Amino acid sequence: METNMITVEGDVIIGNHSSIQYCISGDTVIMGEGVAVSGDVIACSDARIDMWSKIGSGVKVGRNAYLGEFVTIDGKLIVAGDLDVGKEVKIKGGFEAKGWIVVRNPVPVIMFLLLYIREMMRLGKGEEVEKALEELFDDSGEEEEFDGKEPGEKVLIIPADAKISPEAIEVSGEAIIGSNCYLIGNLRVQTIEAGEALTLKGSINSEGNIIIGENSTVYGSLVSKGQVNIGRNSRVFGGIRADSVILHEKAIVDGTIKAPAGVSFLREAAGEKPPLADVNALGKVLMVGLEKQPESKTEEEPVKAVEPADIDSLIKTGPKVKNGFVPGMEKKSARTRSLARTRHFSGSRTRKRQGTGEHQS
Structure with missing residues (x-):
């Protein structure tokens, strides 16, 4: 364009x-x-x-x-x-x-197209209708190929009631832009999906999602009520206002990004699929969509379970748990421990005297 x-x-x-x-x-x-x-x-x-x-x-x-x-x-x-x-x-x-x-x-x-399709159906070639339509718009006299692609892949389809002017390109439905396109004018669409290496000298206003492919350049702002996705090595010379934004780490936005639902970054990893990372209100990057990996252990000793010990009283402990914490034992004051010791010893003497037949007055 x-x-x-x-x-x-x-x-x-x-x-x-x-x-x-x-x-x-x-x-x-x-x-x-x-x-x-x-x-x-x-x-x-x-x-x-x-x-x-x-x-x-x-x-x-x-x-x-x-x-x-x-x-x-x-x-x-x-x-x-x-x-x-x-x-x-x-x-x-x-x-x-x-x-x-x-x-x-x-x-x-429209009648010409319908008659052509109906004739193909009558001949029992219903499965080849799509191929027949591509051949309908192909010049059979020339065997020219564009970049190895089928001619049907390079068709400009302008839907009904569309308006294309230097001021704006208005489409009441979805807009699909192929790769290596050069466009001038603002876009007003429901949703838009652009391929790679797009050069757009204008802004995009969408009711739905906006997808910009890799190696693209947009000389304008992006406004969407849905999600905006910017591919790798793409640059936007303007601001972005949307519900949420997914931005590749190698993409550049020369403007302000306003996204109430948050901004996510696509980060590349060597030999792996780029994971998602969210940025919270404090600017901290949070990984999204990945399973939590176990945290790296420091040089601290691994945690071991407390070995069991036989306890005859509230204060007697075995040698293995001396000065250690025993589950179920509450911390007692010095006076409480002294009284418990006195009761323990006096009770023992009483049981001994009763066993020998002696009585204490």
């Missing part, structure tokens, strides 16, 4: 009643009903523009073009192949077509 151009190394599908204030360039360009594009539309392969759509500039098509009813093109239309055009189509700058020109009512884009 440049200053006034959106360039896609693949196909472009635009939902109904969307507004795009950019020029669009792609392989196959498909536009739904009531789509408004302020700039040029360049399709290296085919172009399908549904009814009531409006193009603010010219249209250039590398192969065949299909225009529905009441389509308006303010610029010039150039078609290298055949032109299938409906009624009440207005082309203010004129048109050039090197192939056949047929004036009729082309099948609407």
